[in-house]
Amino acid sequence: MATLVAVALSSVMLPLAVTAPAVALTQLAADLNATVGEAQWVQNAYNVTFAAFMLAAGGLADRFGRRRVLVIGLVVFTAMATVIGLSSNIVVIDIARAVQGIGAAGIMTSGSAILADSFRGVARARAFGLLGTSFGFGLAMGPFVAGLMVNFADWRMVFLMNIAFAAVVLLLVRSIRESSDPNSTSVDWGGVMTFSTSLFLLSLAFVQGAEAGWLSLSAIGSAVGFVVFLAAFVLVESRVRRPMFDLSLFKRPTFVVVVCQPFTITFGFVVLLVYLPPFFQGVGGFGAAEAGALLLPLTLPVLALPMLAGQLAARLPLRVMLATSSLLIAGGSLWLMTLQPGQHWTALAAPLALFGTGVGSAFGVMDNAALSSVEVERAGMASGIFNTMRITGESVAIAGAGSVLATLSLSTLDLSFASPEQERTLAGEATQGRLETALGQFAAGDRQTALDAVSTSLTSAMHTTFLGLALLALAGAVVTFLVVKERELR
The missing domain is CATH 4.10.860 (DNA Excision Repair, Uvrb; Chain A)
Structure with a gap:
């Protein structure tokens, strides 16, 4: 039990490090006078190294011990969170976020491999269901908790809260049995x-x-x-x-589709988690706490459903579960095209809940499916490949969606009193919810016109993005249902 609690609790911190800064970023950037690019790297730096070092962390866990890599990853992650919380230099914060991503890679791959080694059969499905719930908890509560901290304390607390999680895990981790791959000899x-x-x-x-x-x-x-x-x-x-990336596995169609699930399941979810809060805080006119609360219909299903999905995985075909999840996401994405600035939260509750149900029903199933495709001795490698695809999808989603939203917003902006550079700045700052800063470059009499224009252009850009997410999820549902074969999973 201590093993399961330690892995689950350490895993909560990883999605928190993605979703919570999304809400705090507006205040952080304003407090440190950061440019659009510098602020964007607060998210990008973490996700790039998180994804890039996933495979290396899996190899190190297999060779030197999964518990050892878990502890090292935890220490690095928490130390960098402390540096970020105490720093007033955006460059230092960006660098610390990059190092924090390396620690996160160690936590994720070693934790998944520890569960794969410690549990078998139905117990393993339940363990990974709890792991999915842990990720869901971090995703679900991240925006809400961060909003409260920003409103009643400071953006720094969003990072410093990791110290409490780490202290508890370090007390539990000594009870975890060390495991490794005896055939692993190098990285x-x-x-x-x-x-x-x-x-x-x-x-x-x-x-x-x-x-x-x-x-x-x-x-x-x-x-x-x-x-x-x-x-x-x-x-x-x-x-x-x-x-570290066994290319021979990619000759198996089922394996390819399973490890690519994050691109159709998690991709759009991260886009909403990262870019809806700034939309709500900027053109929506809501505060940080309200912006976090508005995401609860999206995130609560991700907290509640993984355990149930883990139990259903023993009774229902995997391809049916994952294909259905993608269809729900596609439906929620299309429904979200009703988004408008300042609308009442009830207008978004249903589409966000539908989208979240699709994501939550897939969490706790994807990880177990990926690890079930290889021998238990190579669990670290399989975990590394799957989670690399997961975090790579998140990294591409965050970097790509931010750029696409800014570009689409800019393409429909046409302000007669603004220079091209001013319009570019307005579009970029709007995607991060920093309208006060962006509007400050215009004369007082022109600011309302600029606000109305960027609200319309950013909303249109969000609608186009939702349509793209719907098409991606629909394609994922079709491919999953047609390609995945249950007999190829152990």
């Missing part, structure tokens, strides 16, 4: 470096595209660099004796 550092660099360049391409233009030298160069390093990663992985 694929070549794969780590090429993959990490490719993911960083992809995120940089999105940021530069929104700030400098999609045809700018920096955006195109970053995109080309991403392709080059991704190709180098594939080449490295095909030549090492024991790769």
Whole structure:
């Protein structure tokens, strides 16, 4: 029981580190006078390293011990949260967030592998159901708790609260039995470096595209660099004796579809968690606590449903469960196209709840399915691959959606009194909920016109994004139902 509680509690911190800063970012950026790009890297830096080092953390856990990597990851994660909470320099915060992502990778991969080694059969399904509930709790309560802390304390408390979680886990972790893969002899550092660099360049391409233009030298160069390093990663992985990313597994269609579920399940969820709070705080006119509370219809199902989904997984075909989850997400995305600035919360409760039901019903099922596709001795590797895809999807979602929203908003802005650079700044700041800063660049008599224009353009951009998420989820539902074979899961 102590093992399960320790892993579950440590896992709560990981989604909190994504969703809570999304609510606090508006105040953080204003307090530190950060630019749009600097503020965006508070989210991007964490997600890039989280995804990039997932495979390395899985390899290290298999070789040197899963409990050991869990402890190290926990210490690194909490230390960086402390640095962020005490710092007043945005560059230091961005760097600390990047290091914090490395610690998060150690926590996630080692925790999943510990559960896979400690439980079997129905007990394993229940354990991963609880793990899904833990992620759901972090996702569900992150915006709400962060909103309260920002309103009644300070944005710094959003990061410093991790100290309390870490203290409890460190007391429990000594009861976890150490485990490792006896066949693991080395870490694929070549794969780590090429993959990490490719993911960083992809995120940089999105940021530069929104700030400098999609045809700018920096955006195109970053995109080309991403392709080059991704190709180098594939080449490295095909030549090492024991790769961290076992490419042979990708010859199995079921495995491919299962590990790609985060792109259809989690992708859109993260977009809503990160970009709806600034929308509510900016053009919506709500406070931080209210913005967090408005997301509860979306997040509470993710807290409540994973345990039930874990139990249903023993009775229902996996492809049916995952395909149904994607269909619910598609329906919720389409329904969200009714979003308007300042509307009453009841108008959004139903579409957000439908979307959240789709996500919650998939959590607690995806992890177990991914780990069931390989031998238990390679659980760290399988966990690393699956969670790399999960966090890569989140990283791309956060970096890409922010850039797309800013670009779409800018494309429909037409202010006769504003320069192109002023319009670009207005669109970028609006996506982060910082309208007061953005409107300050205009004369007092022009600010209401600018506010009305950017409210309309950003809302239209959100609608287009929701349509894209619906199409992605619908495609995922069809592919999952047609491709996944139950007999190929252990």
